[in-house]
Amino acid sequence: MFKRLRDQGGFTLVELLVVVIILAVLAAMVIPQLRSSSQDAKLSALDTDLSAMRNSIELYYHQHNSIYPGVVNDHEGSNHTSTYDAFVKQLTFCSDV
Numbered sequence: 001m002f003k004r005l006r007d008q009g010g011f012t013l014v015e016l017l018v019v020v021i022i023l024a025v026l027a028a029m030v031i032p033q034l035r036s037s038s039q040d041a042k043l044s045a046l047d048t049d050l051s052a053m054r055n056s057i058e059l060y061y062h063q064h065n066s067i068y069p070g071v072v073n074d075h076e077g078s079n080h081t082s083t084y085d086a087f088v089k090q091l092t093f094c095s096d097v
Helices: 002-006 013-063 083-091
Strands: none
Touching: none
């Protein structure tokens, strides 16, 4: 009866533990690499977004008589409008609104 149990194929507990330890070591080496590459991707996306915003602001500047968004022009008359009103006025300068 004992001979029959020994002849069965399979892995021993030691072999399974060795495989689990090897997988844990490999995972410990790979996970930090994945985290740094996701951080690099976030920084790259941020750089792209900031560049697009910078280009949009410069385009606005050139389309609105050299005035940046949100700048209040005090030379247009005696009444002082709020910054919000001035910004909306600048945004709708070349539109039908």
